[in-house]
Amino acid sequence: xxxxxxxxxxxxxxxxLQNYLMxxxxxxxxxxxxxxxxxxxxxxxxxxxxxxxxxxxLSTNQDIEKVIAPYRKRINExxxxxxxxxxxxYSKTDGLFNTAxxxxxxxxxxxxxxxIFKSRTGHPIDMVLLNHGGIRAIISEGPITARxxxxxxxxxxxxxxxxxxxxxxxxxxxYLVTERRAHPIKNLQIILNTDGSLISATINNNPIxxxxxxxxxxxxxxxxxxxxxxxxxxxxxxxxxHYKIRNVLIDYFTKHDTIAPVIDNRFIEIEY
Amino acid sequence: xxxxxxIKQTAAASSLITIGGLGLSSFTTSMKKITVLHTNDVHSHxxxxxxxxxxxxxxxxxxxxxxxxxxIRKDNPNTLLLDAGDIFxxxxxxxxxxxxxxxxxxxxMKYDVATIGNHDFDNGxxxxxxxxxxxxxxxxxxxxxxxxxxxxxxxxxYKIIIKDxxxxxxxxxxxxxxxxxxxxLYKETVYLDPVERAQDMSxxxxxxxxxxxxxxxxxxxxxxxxxxxxxxxxxxxEQTKNIDLIIGGHTHTFMDKPTVVKNAVNENVLINQVGCxxxxxxxxxxxxxSKKNKSAEGVAISV
Numbered sequence: 046x047x048x049x050x051x052x053x054x055x056x057x058x059x060x061x062l063q064n065y066l067m068x069x070x071x072x073x074x075x076x077x078x079x080x081x082x083x084x085x086x087x088x089x090x091x092x093x094x095x096x097x098x099x100x101x102x103l104s105t106n107q108d109i110e111k112v113i114a115p116y117r118k119r120i121n122e123x124x125x126x127x128x129x130x131x132x133x134x135y136s137k138t139d140g141l142f143n144t145a146x147x148x149x150x151x152x153x154x155x156x157x158x159x160x161i162f163k164s165r166t167g168h169p170i171d172m173v174l175l176n177h178g179g180i181r182a183i184i185s186e187g188p189i190t191a192r193x194x195x196x197x198x199x200x201x202x203x204x205x206x207x208x209x210x211x212x213x214x215x216x217x218x219x220y221l222v223t224e225r226r227a228h229p230i231k232n233l234q235i236i237l238n239t240d241g242s243l244i245s246a247t248i249n250n251n252p253i254x255x256x257x258x259x260x261x262x263x264x265x266x267x268x269x270x271x272x273x274x275x276x277x278x279x280x281x282x283x284x285x286x287h288y289k290i291r292n293v294l295i296d297y298f299t300k301h302d303t304i305a306p307v308i309d310n311r312f313i314e315i316e317y
Numbered sequence: 318x319x320x321x322x323x324i325k326q327t328a329a330a331s332s333l334i335t336i337g338g339l340g341l342s343s344f345t346t347s348m349k350k351i352t353v354l355h356t357n358d359v360h361s362h363x364x365x366x367x368x369x370x371x372x373x374x375x376x377x378x379x380x381x382x383x384x385x386x387x388x389i390r391k392d393n394p395n396t397l398l399l400d401a402g403d404i405f406x407x408x409x410x411x412x413x414x415x416x417x418x419x420x421x422x423x424x425x426m427k428y429d430v431a432t433i434g435n436h437d438f439d440n441g442x443x444x445x446x447x448x449x450x451x452x453x454x455x456x457x458x459x460x461x462x463x464x465x466x467x468x469x470x471x472x473x474x475y476k477i478i479i480k481d482x483x484x485x486x487x488x489x490x491x492x493x494x495x496x497x498x499x500x501x502l503y504k505e506t507v508y509l510d511p512v513e514r515a516q517d518m519s520x521x522x523x524x525x526x527x528x529x530x531x532x533x534x535x536x537x538x539x540x541x542x543x544x545x546x547x548x549x550x551x552x553x554x555e556q557t558k559n560i561d562l563i564i565g566g567h568t569h570t571f572m573d574k575p576t577v578v579k580n581a582v583n584e585n586v587l588i589n590q591v592g593c594x595x596x597x598x599x600x601x602x603x604x605x606x607s608k609k610n611k612s613a614e615g616v617a618i619s620v
Contacts, residue, residue, distance in 0.1 A: 076386075076410070087349065087482070087483055087484075087529040087605040087606075087607060088605060088606050088607060089529065089530065089561065089604070089605055089616050090604055090605070090606050090616060090617065091603075091604040091616065091617045091618075091619070092561075092562075092587060092601060092602065092603055092604070092616060092617070092618045092619070093601070093602040093604075093618075093619050093620070094574065094575035094587060094589060094599070094601040094602075094618070094619075094620040095573075095574065095575075095599075095600055095620065096572070096573075096574065096589075096597045096598070096599055096600070096601070097385065097597060097598050097600055098376060098597050099365075099376060099377050099378060099381050099382050099385060099595060099596060099597065099598065100375060100376060100381075101365070101375040101381070103382075103385050104361055104381070104382040104384050105378070105379070105380040105381060105384065105386045106380045106383035106384045106387065107380075108383075108425065109379055109380040109383045109422060109425060109426070110380045111417075112422065112425065113363055113364070113379065113380065113418065115423070116363075116410065116414060116418050117363075117364065118414075119413070120409050120410065120413050124409060156411055181577060195409060195412075199407075201406065201439060265499070269496075271551060284500070
């Protein structure tokens with residue numbers, strides 16, 4: 046609209062002053078620019094979209110690299126310093142109902158988190174449950190570093206302790222019996238018959254009492270229903286320890302100069 | 318200058334334009350090109366993947382991305398660089414330094430605007446706030462209300478950037494935090510309906526701010542086939558208007574090419590997301606001319 050009016054105005058002025066000899070070029074140019082700008086309506090007429098993969102054919106920007114280098118150096122020094130030693134190579138695929146690496150992780154959570162929980166609440170942790178899928182890497186024979194803990198547990202999951210009644214713990218047991226998977230446990234023992242049915246489930250060698258209160262340590266991922274573990278809710282109370290599983294492992298490795306976990310009888314199926 | 322001489326000179330100017338062949342059209346049909354580069358879900362992947370990586374050997378890496386961005390900027394100085402969130406979490410760089418290096422490097426690469434992903438809350442609001450001095454770029458979120466948190470006034474609903482006379486409005490959208498992020502981390506951040514906020518933002522940017530280009534930086538996720546009611550970039554595109562480009566994140570979706578979706582008034586919206594970990598960068602070029610009859614022709618999209 047504005048443009049049309051300006052054009053009309055100028056056209057009428059032009060008819061009056063067509064023979065005028067201009068003398069000031071700079072002013073003319075300014076007016077031209079103003080004129081163009083005021084009338085311009087940007088019209089999007091074409092879009093081209095694509096994705097470009099960052100590959101090693103691109104050179105490394107040295108200014109960026111120089112900024113990263115000291116950060117990387119400190120991480121590498123810290124992650125690669127030896128904090129323990131692994132007697133063998135441990136994988137979560139070695140073992141049917143319990144694995145050496147899984148047992149070590151459940152043991153580590155109990156050993157590191159129990160004193161903290163006890164000092165805060167006055168109660169001991171009764172049992173630990175983690176998930177088999179949460180073991181993200183093997184532990185290789187030889188030196189263990191903090192990087193080992195990052196590889197085994199790259200996620201930020203933290204220890205939580207749930208105060209729950211025995212009947213909810215029995216749901217937990219049912220889950221494990223049905224899953225037939227080496228989810229890491231500690232202080233809970235499950236014995237299955239040859240047909241896979243439950244023979245006994247005990248916590249610290251005692252049968253599980255439906256009305257008794259138990260303090261079960263797990264991680265926040267599982268507490269929130271990860272791996273279909275729906276039995277943690279509802280519960281009587283939740284205690285968040287703000288203690289990452291990865292840091293549990295680093296602390297555990299630092300305390301134990303050699304790691305030599307074994308497959309044991311905490312979760313077994315009887316063979317005849 | 319008195320009025321008379323002004324009129325004379327104006328007239329002279331217009332004569333010159335007409336007679337001299339410097340017609341109006343030669344000024345106003347000048348082509349302008351805006352390049353939008355974008356990343357999402359980089360997740361602290363500063364170093365490239367190693368040669369033995371099972372999935373992405375020798376891909377990614379900030380120092381290589383910087384080279385690519387520099388080359389593209391040489392080609393077109395009118396380039397924007399945006400990130401759709403989840404800058405944090407995924408490598409020890411984050412665990413050791415809390416995001417400091419991520420923000421520093423993004424600032425060196427001259428990122429313009431980013432939005433906030435759920436993992437950017439991983440060290441809590443205080444953890445995010447503590448790293449803000451390292452970020453020389455702006456954060457936008459139109460549906461996280463940070464009023465009762467330390468992030469108040471550090472995140473704006475939208476940002477306007479003018480490049481080569483083209484006015485670009487960029488607003489941000491974040492995913493529902495409840496059930497995804499521990500409340501102790503996001504505290505009193507209030508999640509607002511992203512579709513409603515997008516409708517508000519696109520109206521403000523189009524009608525009040527008169528933007529030539531409207532971009533949504535979204536961390537909602539591309540689409541959810543198994544949860545059809547869950548808001549996603551595709552749903553957002555279908556229920557809004559005036560948005561030209563949705564840059565997505567969260568679902569780590571690797572697309573062969575940007576997706577085109579029809580919006581609420583049957584116009585095309587481009588949605589792009591580049592997977593994760595800085596493996597890819599998205600590049601969208603917008604070409605503008607100044608023809609007055611805007612509605613007469615549509616936008617040609619080549620992807």
